[in-house]
Amino acid sequence: MTEFKSVDGVTYHVKNELEVIEIDNQFCNAIISLQGAQILEFKSNKMINSKGLLWTSSLNTYQQGKAIRGGIPFCFPWFGGHKIHHDYPAHGFARYLPWQLIDVIYAEKKGHELVFQLKDTAHTRHLWNHSFQLQMKICCQDKLTLHFEIINTGDIEFEYEFVWHSYFPVDIYHAKIKGLHQTAYIDQLKHMQDDVQTEEYIEIEKEMDRIYPKTKGVFKISSGQMPTIYVKSNAKSAVVWNPWLTKAQRLADVGDQAWQDFVCLESGQIKDASMKLAPNASATYELIISDHDMI
Template identity: 30%
Template sequence: MRMEQTQWRGIAVWELQSADALARISCFGGQLLSWQPAGASEVFWCSPQLQPPRPLRGGVPLCWPWFGKHPHDPQAPAHGLARTAAWQLDRVQLLEDGRMHLRLSPLASLHPGLAVEQQLWIGRHLEQAITSHNVGSQVEPLSQALHSYFQVADITAVRLLGVDGHRYSDALADGRLELQQGDWQFDHQQHGGRCDRIYLDVAGPVILADCVQGRRLQLQAQGGRALVLWTPGPELGQQISDVGSGWQHYVCIEVANAGTDTRQLLPGQSHTLQQSIHLLD
């Protein structure tokens, strides 16, 4: 295993490589930016314009300890505090099965009642977990997401399997509940191609099928039953400075505690949200 702290696209990262995979994690936000299993192409999309202290668009931003807008403070930053904090690498080791195991934590406390840590298991498959601990004396609300930007050849030619029959809250229709019928596919006619949904009670795996690349990716959540699906579509994508024409080459599929799956942590209680990602072909 090789590990070094270096610069990638102008930001400080930890770069790790084993016989099974190459990965890069940003010191800013503790954010997994790149994962390339041996013999495969890059899994995550990342904007060519990474400009801290702005949140980094790409890889897997950590939305914590709230997802979306703060429930009570309209001045608080969207998607919480973790993705713009400095993180430290507490532990790295090569496991007997060849996977690289990392443990990371913020350099400073981000919330008076909650502590957080992240773990990564990186190899031909990827596992990622974020664990929250209530270190205070009162109940703490928690909503969060592993905000994965999956790279695709052309979003207009992908399908998401495993959501058929699930209800979803449509943020572009004032949160109206709808029922998914069939696989999800990009639809120019609905919201101009934009999609911003929270699928509810998703217990099983979902599969992202990239018909142009001929690649299928399986995503399984643990500790969360909400699945967020987001793409800006062409009009909004072109208006976002660090997206532009890149809107067509990613789709965000996020395991989450959000919507009806937000949590309340009692004093001394911990909760882990985890995702497992497998390349099927």
């Protein structure tokens, strides 16, 4: 990290037990944790009197090895609980391991680009016995762009899932999500029942936990007087989640009333859209989040 401290607009500090990087440029302000290569906060300088495009819990303790609630946790190589080993960590290991910061680039016309890397270790091989290299490039401009690349560095094919588990700030009583009309989904609250969304907009009136395995990857989140958020990804799956009152009270890192302030609209490749990767092959994905329409 030392060699990047001199880059303009980059501040490095420790938040309890975790190393974080603060970005300040002419386009935006952002905070990124090296644990999980996880962006915690992002605010475009055009967003006056706004909390930004991401929600992060005020109850996080920022302990090593403990997942951070909010921002964009990165789930890999599986989503949810492990299919066989129920004692394995939910959502895989990528979100709670430290990633290596391998490059920071600043250009006056482009803002900052930060590149993080995660490779297999004895710990990851115990949980998922494959050789791999992950790279996450986070571009902090007037919009937030995440580029994810996965390389199979082993000699056998493997299958993986991943999700950008994005938390967005909303007034839940006025929140509307567009982009999933006539899309098939799995309702995790109804014993994984298959269904099809007939509504043009999702409006959340109770606990919701839906997996949309195959989508168009273009979404719009509106919420009363709050800034509209636009999300675009070439990843095909989406998840919509809000714990509502009862479940939020069981989550130690979510305030009892905080469920009213966020919705998760996640992008990735899960369930029927899980991916297989041959030896020496690679795959790339992109997620873009903005306060202006990108279509």
